[in-house]
Amino acid sequence: MSAMRHLLDLCKRRGFLFQSAEIHGGLRGAYDYGPLGVELKRNVSQEWWNSMVYQRSDVVGIDTAIITPPAVLKTSGHVDQFTDEMVDSRLSKERFRPDKAPALKLVDQDKVLPISAPDKVTAKVWEQDIRTQFAKGALITRKGKEILLQVERMEKDKIVLKKDTAAGTTTSGEPTDLHIPYHGYVDPNSNSPFLTESRPFNLMFKTYLDPIDPIDKVITTTLDAQKSPSTSDLASTRQLVDKTLLPSLTYLRPETAQGVFINYATVQRSHPHLKIPFGIAQIGKSFRNEIRLEHAIFRTPEFEQMELEFFVAPWQAEEQFVAWRKFRMDWWRYYGRNHDRIRERPHAQDELAHYSSGCVDVEYLFPWGWGEVEGIANRGDFDLSKHSEATGIKLQYTDAILMQERQVREKATGVKETSVEVLAKERFTPHVVESSCGLNRAMLALMLDAMEVVDEQGKVIPFPGESDNNSSNDNAIVSKGVRTIMRLHPRLAPVKVGIMPLISNNKDLVELCTGISQSLRQELQVNVSLETQSTTIGKRYYRMDEIGTPWCVTVDYESLQDRMVTIRERDTGEQRRVSTEEVVEIVRDGLRL
Ligand code: ATP
Known part of the structure; x- marks a missing residue:
């Protein structure tokens, strides 16, 4: 049994996590936190808040609205750019992000997906030629452990692998017939496993603040549009519908950060003692219409974020970025036990947003591989500049002390100091260093990190894939006398x-x-x-x-x-x-x- 399966069983049995609306058949990607889950989640967020707000004198908190007007998200770039590429699979009717489509990385999922596949594979998988790969021996990650295997033949619902491959790395005792689910990305008749071309898909949930059902409005507008030849084509009808719905259109926020940016001036005015560098922290729900939901609470449409926007002078940005990376990694290491399972992954130049001069993902080694739990970014002045441009409201910082000092000097010397350098130090648009952590993902990572299965003598039994010599662990994990200890940090314990x-x-x-x-x-x-x-x-x-x-x-x-x-x-x-x-x-x- 995999570590994730073991954890999810425990979560359900002991009341950490339940499938939402289970008695009505459940809803994919929706989870309810039970009596223990709610405590653990609160403790994780409380520890974050404590370290980010209470233990510092330069950060204050805020709690902003979830329902967001389009102007905010148009300005931030989310309306036009918060998209993922999406493709539909021919075989499984699943949807993938092309970059996340499982190419040749076949993962043993404990169960074979019920799909009808061909006898022979003469197809390509996304971005890779499966024939070439199979001829050479496909790279398969089985239960977290990488082994090189060669495909012997394809059968109706499985890929049969040779026991001893040219690369010869199958471990002894491994069954000859491994059941590897196709995941629906092998297509016999086409060069591409997908139905559709890749297309952009906006991740934001729309909602309409209007007592009239928007569908009624769409129907009425469409019927009206059909009456005139000038508006009866698809594009014109769409334009009319958008126009009709626009006044009541709102979005469920896709991140908490924008609520902070639009309150930069109000927080500053109400807290004049805050001198740059200072930060505003927020914990709250965010929503994303994710193309693919995965790994229980790792990726869900509704989730919680713990975000800090730290406002700095332009010349402090790099230093603060480095400092925040350390601060956050220290936090993770303090609450986690397995320090080799947490790492920083700096973004490559081509992964960075155009305005960003640096970004790292904090990643945890989940049972299925490294996954992002937090992003830390040096965002430049993009956010405040954009909101300022759109509203005409100056979102700047004025250093009153420097200004006063200059005025005193000017009075004493009788010379006005007008150099750009002097004035730019006094008044500027702050740059932002951001730390954005998923609360649910953090909770999942911390639970996996704390979970240990021990035998009657207290000896730790590694999960399959966690050690080299554990092919019989599947049975060992569930055998008599074996028990689980969740070694959570006492402050996190529910x-x-x-x-x-x-x-x-x-x-x-x-x-x-x-x-x-x-x-x-x-x-x-x-x-x-x-x-x-x-x-x-x-x-x-x-x-x-x-x-x-x-x-x-x-x-x-x-x-x-x-x-x-x-x-x-x-x-x-x-x-x-x-x-x-x-x-x-x-x-x-x-x-x-
Ligand atoms: P991913 O690449 O995994 O989709 P992201 O880079 O889009 O994540 P960010 O926009 O940086 O994520 O959001 C910050 C944090 O919010 C992430 O590190 C993650 O912990 C959390 N998060 C983002 N999307 C989700 C989701 N759908 N479900 C749960 N947590 C999420």
Whole structure:
């Protein structure tokens, strides 16, 4: 079982994540966060907010509207340019971004897609000639591990691979017939696996602020247009429809950043003490009509972003870009355990937006490969300049101290200082360094990072693909005695303390447990859980480990006499006898940054 499958099972079973509207058949890409998921997500966003806003004197927060007028997104370039290229697959009816279309990288997905494929492949896959590749031996990533295999023959619903290939790298014990799903990109009759030519597709969701159903308006306008020969062609009809709908058209924001840019002046005016460099942070929902939804909450149409726009003088931009990269990487390393699974990937020159002078993706090594969790960019003055141009409102920064100093000098010398350099230092359009992190992706990465499966002796069992010698792990992961520990940072853990009476139905024990949980709730404002299931203490500990609870407290009969309880630490399994007051102090200490 793959790490992702294991995690998603756990998430559903323990109440982190549910398919939204499941009882009505579900909705692709829509997820609900259960009682534990909501806590974890809040904790991740709280830790971000804490480090970005509370722990700094140069950042303030904001919370702006989701529904956005077209003028904002026209100005930012989203209306015209926030597009992906889209192609339709002939075989599976799926849609792909050409750059994301799975060419020859065949990934074992645990299940074969039900498609009818030909006996012989005489086709091309997107951008690559499959015949050539197959003749040489196709590169296949199986369960995260790269092995070179040669295709022996194609069958109706599978690709049969030779066990020993020319490259000879199949591991022993590997089945001869690997079932590799086609993903619908192999087409017997065409040079291209796609139906359509690649075409741009805007990712923004439109919505209409109007009590009249826009479809009614479209129908009426179209019927009217058909009556006149001058407007009955498709292009003219479309123009008329757009014109009719325009007054009520709005968008669901595709990022939170624009809400910050359009409030640059209002925040500055209301907080005159903010001197450049300073930042505005925002956490909130964004929406993108993604062509392909993938990997559960990794890519969904509705998601949350944690974004910081840091306004700097032009000559500070490079230095601040470097500083923010370090600051954010430190954050990731602080909350993550596997530092080799987090990296920075600088964008190549041709990936950069024309206005940007630098951009890096922070990437996490997910079970399917490296994936972006955050982007950090040096955006120049593009954002404020564009909004300023469009509105005629100057979005500039004036350094009052420098200005005053100049005025004093001018008074003293009687000479006016008019040089461009002096004035440009006093008043300028700020440049922006941006950090844009996906909250849901961060949560997914942090959960995968924390998740460990151990055997009865506490020895870690790697997931298939995570070590060289683990072909039998599929069974090992689910065998008896094997359990999962979620080694989340205590500040992220959804439940901080599990409190359990030794005998679950003993009134006195439960009463003492309730007292301890009340003190923890009141003194530390943390989420605690009273574990009164009638199972053994060991099983209850393991249930707490599985959801990442850093401490468990057990109350037994002796506790009733001496007010001493057993506290157990998740990561070491160590147990100590402490007083009920000490429990609060231990947890308080453990939650310190
Ligand atoms: P990708 O290339 O994966 O589509 P992106 O480069 O378009 O991402 P940005 O526009 O830089 O993403 O958005 C910043 C962050 O928002 C991303 O790093 C990611 O964590 C998150 N994000 C973007 N799109 C989605 C989505 N559809 N679902 C979940 N998170 C997303």
